[in-house]
Amino acid sequence: MNQNNKKLMEDFSLAVLKEREAISEVISYLSHIWKVKLYAEAGYSSLFTFLVEKYHYSKAAAYRRVQAAKLVQREPKVLIYLKEAKLNLTTIALIEPFATGEKLQALVESSLGKTKEEVEELLRELSHKVEIHKDKIRRLPIIKSSSAAELKCPELKQECFTEDVSQKEKKTSLEMSFSPSDTAVNPIQETRKVKIEFVADEKVAELIQRAKEVLRHKYPHGKLEDLVREAFELLLDKKDPERKIKKTLEKKSNDVKSETRYIPKAIQREVYQRDEGHCSYTSSEGKKCGEKNFLELDHIHPWSLGGNSTSENLRLLCRTHNQYRNQTL
Numbered sequence: 001m002n003q004n005n006k007k008l009m010e011d012f013s014l015a016v017l018k019e020r021e022a023i024s025e026v027i028s029y030l031s032h033i034w035k036v037k038l039y040a041e042a043g044y045s046s047l048f049t050f051l052v053e054k055y056h057y058s059k060a061a062a063y064r065r066v067q068a069a070k071l072v073q074r075e076p077k078v079l080i081y082l083k084e085a086k087l088n089l090t091t092i093a094l095i096e097p098f099a100t101g102e103k104l105q106a107l108v109e110s111s112l113g114k115t116k117e118e119v120e121e122l123l124r125e126l127s128h129k130v131e132i133h134k135d136k137i138r139r140l141p142i143i144k145s146s147s148a149a150e151l152k153c154p155e156l157k158q159e160c161f162t163e164d165v166s167q168k169e170k171k172t173s174l175e176m177s178f179s180p181s182d183t184a185v186n187p188i189q190e191t192r193k194v195k196i197e198f199v200a201d202e203k204v205a206e207l208i209q210r211a212k213e214v215l216r217h218k219y220p221h222g223k224l225e226d227l228v229r230e231a232f233e234l235l236l237d238k239k240d241p242e243r244k245i246k247k248t249l250e251k252k253s254n255d256v257k258s259e260t261r262y263i264p265k266a267i268q269r270e271v272y273q274r275d276e277g278h279c280s281y282t283s284s285e286g287k288k289c290g291e292k293n294f295l296e297l298d299h300i301h302p303w304s305l306g307g308n309s310t311s312e313n314l315r316l317l318c319r320t321h322n323q324y325r326n327q328t329l
Contacts, residue, residue, distance in 0.1 A: 024083040030069035040324040043287030045279065054287075064089040067096040074099065075108055086112040091119045098123060136197040241294055245272055263297060263309045270311045271297065279318035281325075291318035298322050 001009075030047065033039060039050035047069065051062035068089055072078050081087040091111055099107045107126065111119050211231070212222040219226040236243055248268055279291040298317040301307035317325065 020083050020085060023089070024079050027065060027068045027072055027082060028079055030065055031072040034066070034069045035073060037320075037324055040320050041283060042285070043281060043283035043289050045289055045291040045293075045318050045320045049291075064093040067093040071096045071099060071108075074104055078108065081108070081112060090116050094119050094123065098126070136195070138195045138197075140193045140195055142192055241296070242277065242292065245295060245297075246277075263314065267309065267311050267314065268297065271314045271316060274311065275316040278316065279321055280315045281317055281321035289318060289321055291320070294319040296322045298325065 030051075033050075034047045039047050042050065042054070044050040044053065047066050048059075048062050051057045051065060052059060057065065068078065068082070071092055078087060078092065082089075082092070087108075091114065094116065095107050095111050103126070107122075110122055110126075114122065208224070208227065211227050212219075215227065215230065216222065219230075245268065248265055277292060277295070279289040279295060281289040295316050295318055298315055299307040299309070300313050300315055303309070307313050
């Protein structure tokens with residue numbers, strides 16, 4: 001190796017070392033930012049959103065760094081292992097959900113120097129409860145459909161959820177799923193589909209089968225898409241704070257209870273419409289949070305200190321910023 005090439009390799013080795021040090025330093029900073037929730041003060045609802053929106057990390061890169069920051073809080077040695085290349089962000093992200101309690105130190109040390117595949121195998125061996133398969137939601141290319149048949153059955157290319165069905169049988173079943181009248185040509189329309197993958201146990205399969213039976217009158221074809229939509233609509237109607245607020249605001253009521261924290265529904269509606277269904281927290285640098293999930297009504301001048309439940313004294317905050325604000329009072 002000539003002198004120029006030797007110098008090039010030496011410089012590259014130095015650059016790699018600096019890169020490792022830089023990543024370790026970034027994770028150290030993130031660990032402290034996450035611990036004291038500085039991302040909330042900056043106007044973001046989560047550390048993940050903070051990295052994606054402010055520093056333009058990809059979602060995958062942001063996720064790995066968030067997982068590393070959390071693990072460092074529990075095991076500071078992770079920073080040293082990261083700097084020494086005994087662990088990398090990918091393997092750290094894999095073990096973080098399971099590196100808790102008594103398993104923490106043993107799992108971290110057992111992962112040193114291992115590849116992603118070796119760490120996955122390690123997780124399988126450590127606990128039969130560990131699920132390595134990752135849930136996936138992937139948006140498919142927009143389909144331009146020119147016929148009603150395509151619009152009614154856009155998932156023709158999707159794998160059927162059946163066992164040992166030949167291509168001929170699949171084709172026959174699809175051909176019988178709509179009548180000749182469905183083939184009338186309509187103006188070109190665009191539909192967006194997503195592919196969802198997850199691994200479940202036998203109990204989930206039994207629940208799906210029972211749902212098909214119960215809802216056969218409504219969904220005679222028993223499509224998983226219809227069943228999943230129905231299930232999640234019912235779930236969100238009961239559990240989604242945003243939906244609850246909307247429903248509350250839509251109901252007319254002039255019932256005003258004095259000397260309580262009760263907020264009249266008309267005022268709730270006014271606040272929700274004014275804040276456009278988004279968290280209204282704005283950082284000192286002018287960054288507005290804008291989160292649409294986990295919204296709560298907050299008294300600007302605290303109710304406990306004499307604040308009134310008027311629209312002027314109320315605002316929408318996400319749970320993160322409502323809790324952050326209570327900590328800073």
